[in-house]
Amino acid sequence: xxxxxxxxxxxxxxxxxxxxxxxxxxxxxxxxxxxxxxxxxxxxxxxxxxxxxxxxxxxxxxxxxxxxxxxxxxxxxxxxxxxxxxxxxxxxxxxxxxxxxxxxxxxxxxxxxxxxxxxxxxxxxxxxxxxxxxxxxxxxxxxxxxxxxxxxxxxxxxxxxxxxxxxxxxxxxxxxxxxxxxxxxxxxxxxxxxxxxxxxxxxxxxxxxxxxxxxxxxxxxxxxxxxxxxxxxxxxxxxxxxxxxxxxxxxxxx
Numbered sequence: 580x581x582x583x584x585x586x587x588x589x590x591x592x593x594x595x596x597x598x599x600x601x602x603x604x605x606x607x608x609x610x611x612x613x614x615x616x617x618x619x620x621x622x623x624x625x626x627x628x629x630x631x632x633x634x635x636x637x638x639x640x641x642x643x644x645x646x647x648x649x650x651x652x653x654x655x656x657x658x659x660x661x662x663x664x665x666x667x668x669x670x671x672x673x674x675x676x677x678x679x680x681x682x683x684x685x686x687x688x689x690x691x692x693x694x695x696x697x698x699x700x701x702x703x704x705x706x707x708x709x710x711x712x713x714x715x716x717x718x719x720x721x722x723x724x725x726x727x728x729x730x731x732x733x734x735x736x737x738x739x740x741x742x743x744x745x746x747x748x749x750x751x752x753x754x755x756x757x758x759x760x761x762x763x764x765x766x767x768x769x770x771x772x773x774x775x776x777x778x779x780x781x782x783x784x785x786x787x788x789x790x791x792x793x794x795x796x797x798x799x800x801x802x803x804x805x806x807x808x809x810x811x812x813x814x815x816x817x818x819x820x821x822x823x824x825x826x827x828x829x830x831x832x833x
Contacts, residue, residue: 582612601625602632607641614648623648630661639669647678655682674703677712684715689722710736710745717750726758748774749790756797765801768794792822796831 589596589609600606610625626648629641646661659682662675680695696716700709713736720729733751740746752767771794799814818831 582615585609585612586616586618598628602628603635604637607635607637610641610644614644619648619652623652639665642668643675646675650678650681655685658682674699676702677708677715680712680715680719684719684722687722689719692719692722693728704739710740714747714750717747717754721754726754729754730758749794752794752797756801759804761801761804765798765805768798768801772798789824789827792818792824792827796822796827799831 585608589612596605596609601609606625606629610622610629613619613622613625623645626641626645629635630638630645632638642661642665646658646665649655649658649661659679662678662682666675666679676695676699680692680699683689683695684692693716696712696719699712700716703709706712713732717729717732720726720732730751733747733754737746737748737751748767748771752764752771755761755764755767772791775791795814795818799811799818801811802808802814803811815831819828822828822831
């Protein structure tokens with residue numbers, strides 16, 4: 580129950596920990612303790628022999644954690660090998676698809692990342708992590724400049740999660756704006772402005788002022804792009820007068 584004590588004992592008496600001991604329950608506990616203390620490289624080295632000990636009940640879990648550690652350490656190829664091995668050895672452990680999606684997205688293979696994220700969401704629709712995976716799926720579509728599918732992800736998320744926590748309207752609004760759907764962008768920015776109490780995902784809880792000011796600025800820009808110049812100017816004047824963020828104030832003035 581004391582990771583620091585466990586790690587200290589291990590390093591003081593390392594000669595007492597034989598290869599067979601490190602490949603079993605003690606090795607797994609040592610790896611966990613190192614990981615809890617942020618000693619990720621050492622934790623990976625300790626998970627490795629346990630992951631290779633196929634007869635041990637913690638072998639599969641050690642392999643999964645090893646893959647996640649490699650991902651945190653930026654060793655993407657090692658992470659991919661470990662997680663693919665885990666998927667082959669433990670077909671029921673499909674949570675690994677989220678990490679594999681992360682790896683492919685980092686490697687620039689957004690198409691494969693999309694497949695992995697979509698599979699994960701289909702398999703775990705009610706998992707507490709689903710908001711994070713929706714964001715990653717949308718990011719993968721955005722990487723491909725596929726705004727239509729990015730928008731579809733946000734709309735599906737909003738339909739599923741209405742009334743169940745922050746909604747991704749800031750991301751949806753930006754996707755509409757960047758794809759040239761200015762009327763829908765304006766409607767989404769108006770939704771953000773009318774729901775200022777942390778009901779949107781994208782920083783409303785920590786920086787509600789800036790998010791609202793940005794939404795107001797973008798609303799003016801949306802009207803301007805639709806040719807409704809007077810409405811746009813009216814909003815720009817109000818933002819320039821009231822905005823506290825200097826960059827947003829400057830953009831509204833110009």
